[in-house]
Amino acid sequence: MTCKKILVFAGMLALCLAGLSGCKDKKEETAAEPTAAVTETPAKTPAPKPTAAVTATPAEEPADLLPEGMVYSYLTGEPVPEEIGRRRPAAVMINNIEACLPHWGLSHAGVYYEAPVEGGISRIMAIFEDYDSVERIGSVRSCRNYFIFYASGFEAVYVHYGQSAYAAPYLELPEVNNLSGLAGYGDQIFYRTADRNPPHNAYISGQGIREGIEICGYSDAYSQGYEGHYKFAPTGEPELLEAGRTANTVIPGGYDYNEPVFTYDPASGLYYRSQFGEPHIDEETGEQLAVKNILIQNSAWDYYESGGYLNIHQDAPGSGLYITNGKAIDVTWHKEDPWGPTYYLDSEGNEITLNEGKTWVFIVLDTYADSTVVQ
Numbered sequence: 001m002t003c004k005k006i007l008v009f010a011g012m013l014a015l016c017l018a019g020l021s022g023c024k025d026k027k028e029e030t031a032a033e034p035t036a037a038v039t040e041t042p043a044k045t046p047a048p049k050p051t052a053a054v055t056a057t058p059a060e061e062p063a064d065l066l067p068e069g070m071v072y073s074y075l076t077g078e079p080v081p082e083e084i085g086r087r088r089p090a091a092v093m094i095n096n097i098e099a100c101l102p103h104w105g106l107s108h109a110g111v112y113y114e115a116p117v118e119g120g121i122s123r124i125m126a127i128f129e130d131y132d133s134v135e136r137i138g139s140v141r142s143c144r145n146y147f148i149f150y151a152s153g154f155e156a157v158y159v160h161y162g163q164s165a166y167a168a169p170y171l172e173l174p175e176v177n178n179l180s181g182l183a184g185y186g187d188q189i190f191y192r193t194a195d196r197n198p199p200h201n202a203y204i205s206g207q208g209i210r211e212g213i214e215i216c217g218y219s220d221a222y223s224q225g226y227e228g229h230y231k232f233a234p235t236g237e238p239e240l241l242e243a244g245r246t247a248n249t250v251i252p253g254g255y256d257y258n259e260p261v262f263t264y265d266p267a268s269g270l271y272y273r274s275q276f277g278e279p280h281i282d283e284e285t286g287e288q289l290a291v292k293n294i295l296i297q298n299s300a301w302d303y304y305e306s307g308g309y310l311n312i313h314q315d316a317p318g319s320g321l322y323i324t325n326g327k328a329i330d331v332t333w334h335k336e337d338p339w340g341p342t343y344y345l346d347s348e349g350n351e352i353t354l355n356e357g358k359t360w361v362f363i364v365l366d367t368y369a370d371s372t373v374v375q
Contacts, residue, residue, distance in 0.1 A: 074154070074222075075110030075129050077232030077356040084130045087220045090179075090209045091151035093160040094124040095141040096258060098276055100200040102283035105137035111229075112291070113150050115363035118308045120257045123147070127156055131206035136284065138203035140181065140190065143167045146312040146363075148176060153341040154229050155222050157213060161190060161202045166304055166311070175339060179204075179212040188215065229341040233353045244327035246375065250294055252362040253371030262294060262360070264326045271323070273360070292357025295344060296321035297333055298369040310365075318366060320344065321374065324355050328374045 071085040072078070089110070094103065096114075106112075109126035117123050125147050131137070142162030148170050151158040161181030163171060171178050181190040181202055189208035193201045204212075213220055233239045250262040250271065260280075262271040270290040273280040279288040297320045300313040317334035322344060331344045331352060344352045364372060 072232070073110065073129060074226075074228035074230075075127060076358060077230070077354065080130065086222065087129070088218075088222055089127050089129040089154055089156045090131055091125050091127045091147075091154065091156035091158050092137055092204065093141050093143060093147060093158075094126050094137075095139040095200055096122050096124050096275075097200070100139045100141075100196065101276075102281055103138070104203065104283050105134045106289060107282040107285050107287055108134050108137075110358055111154070112358070112360045113147065113363065114252075114255075114260070114360065115144070115146065115150075115312060116254060116310060116365060117144055118310060122255060122258060122260075125150060127151070127154055128206075128209075131209055134206040134284075136203050136205060139196075139200050140202045140204055141199070143171065143178075143180075144310070145170055146310075146314040148178075149314045149338055150342075150361075152176070152339045153335075155226055157209070157218060159204060159209065159212075161186075161199075164309055166309055177216070177218045179209065179216065185212065185215050188212075230359070231351055231353045233355050235356065238325065239353050239355050240325055241322070241327035241329050244329040246326065247323045247328035248326055249373065249375050250296075250323055250328075251373040252296060252364050253373075254365050254368030255362075260362075262291075262323075265290075266326060269325060270357070271360075290358070291360045292324060293354045293359040294321075294323040295331075295359060295361045296323070296364055296372055297342070297361060298364050298366045301365050301367075312363060312365070314338070314363075319369065320364075321372070322346075322352050322354075323374065 066072070066079055069082050070079045071082045073080045073085045075089060094106065106126050108131060109128050111127040113125040114122050123141060123144065128134070140159065140161045142164065143158070143160040144164055145167040148158055148167065152175070158176065158178040160178065163180070170176060171180070179189060180186060189212040190202055190204050192198065193203060195201065248264045252260060258275040259277065260273060260275045262273055264271050268290070270292060271294055273289045273291070281288055298318045300316045300318060302311050303309065304311050315335045315338040317332065320331050320333050321328050322331045329346060331346060333342055333344045335342055346352055
């Protein structure tokens with residue numbers, strides 16, 4: 001922790017003092033999709049400590065650096081109330097075709113994963129820690145196996161409505177805590193609306209997430225020793241990527257259906273998202289989705305034997321990009337445990353530091369790695 005950060009939060013503390021004076025349903029129906037043997041990622045094993053070049057964010061900052069009751073978010077690096085920042089988040093699978101739009105509630109998420117699924121479309125996994133007051137999140141769609149492992153790196157409860165046959169065996173593992181709309185309790189925590197047709201009208205609320213966790217008997221606490229997924233730059237010392245190349249427009253490769261584009265706004269320091277040729281709006285707030293950081297994660301992949309289902313190798317190391325504050329640098333990424341966090345390293349082998357704020361992670365099939373546009 002730098003002196004600047006100590007001064008910033010000491011000031012915050014002074015101001016505050018002055019102001020004071022799926023549980024698994026084994027009979028769960030799997031969505032009607034191809035069946036096949038799954039010979040992919042092994043069951044969970046204890047995660048090894050990061051290498052010398054990979055230094056994890058401390059689990060807790062010294063208590064005197066933050067106002068009482070506040071901690072640094074594992075998702076955004078920002079100060080948040082302890083009851084929010086030290087409970088497990090929820091990772092919700094979001095439908096992302098035109099028939100389901102507009103989206104609801106996505107602006108409350110801290111991290112977003114977007115990855116291709118079959119037919120050239122994509123799904124978004126939005127990871128929420130502050131979801132209590134959100135009445136409508138979605139629409140919610142079905143699971144794909146690789147998303148389970150992305151969620152696991154954040155120790156998130158994984159929320160979905162249905163699953164591919166290839167994902168079903170993983171959802172039965174004791175390491176996976178998931179909430180499924182097809183489980184026997186599904187109708188108690190999910191709901192459907194009349195403003196669009198099935199299957200694009202399934203939603204969940206923050207209350208539904210809480211009720212699902214209680215029904216399933218899941219812990220809402222992080223595991224002992226959890227240290228977070230990302231490193232963040234100290235407050236007041238932003239990562240400027242001064243040696244990076246210009247990145248005012250970002251178009252990830254291989255997303256031809258929804259054509260996502262991020263445009264940098266120097267005034268706010270944020271990247272504003274568009275897709276399908278229009279601003280990507282959260283209907284709840286009426287605001288365009290925007291993030292501080294973008295990660296491009298080029299990933300090896302192949303097809304499963306039956307059907308057009310993708311098998312994205314979420315734990316096979318690859319290349320990528322880190323983009324923030326109008327700049328981009330090349331990175332490499334790897335996992336030391338298939339169920340654990342993903343580490344992103346710069347050209348010198350040091351773990352990158354993200355800027356405080358929201359992050360969008362694009363999973364780009366390595367076939368299209370050279371198609372990503374950054375300019």
